[in-house]
Amino acid sequence: MRGKEVKGVITVELSYILPMVLFVLMMIMYTVFYFHDKNILIGAAAETAVLGAQSERKPDEYGQADLNGFYRQRIEGKLILLGVVSVDVEVTDKWVVVSAKAAHGRMSVAVRQQAPILKPEEKIRIKEVIGVGENNSDGDGSRAE
Numbered sequence: 001m002r003g004k005e006v007k008g009v010i011t012v013e014l015s016y017i018l019p020m021v022l023f024v025l026m027m028i029m030y031t032v033f034y035f036h037d038k039n040i041l042i043g044a045a046a047e048t049a050v051l052g053a054q055s056e057r058k059p060d061e062y063g064q065a066d067l068n069g070f071y072r073q074r075i076e077g078k079l080i081l082l083g084v085v086s087v088d089v090e091v092t093d094k095w096v097v098v099s100a101k102a103a104h105g106r107m108s109v110a111v112r113q114q115a116p117i118l119k120p121e122e123k124i125r126i127k128e129v130i131g132v133g134e135n136n137s138d139g140d141g142s143r144a145e
Helices: 002-057 067-073 122-131
Strands: 083-091 093-106 107-116
Touching: 002 083, 002 093, 002 107, 067 093, 083 122, 093 122
Parallel strands: none
Antiparallel strands: 083 093, 093 107
């Protein structure tokens, strides 16, 4: 009789423990999926901001690039848990700012990445006009190429 009681106790204990273990495993999976999707959104926003800054500096023959479309293409099929709600790309004189929001139920992620629009050729021209960096160490006035 005593052996049968022990087996019943183990079954009762496992009936309490197993749902808790499954709950912890599901929370770990959701957390991993959440951070995976967050990293995908951040990476795509950074790539879009850099592409926007480069296209503003040196536009192609077709004009302005479709940055919203590029962002959506970069994340297409890669998100596991979240769905993209909105993407906003703002281009100013000095910055390209990409903002995106994604949500699933009560979980949401807001991402904002920015890249500066650099124009080094203008600074190089200014230095050439004012004569900075023209003299080399030989003192003969020639420029080292």
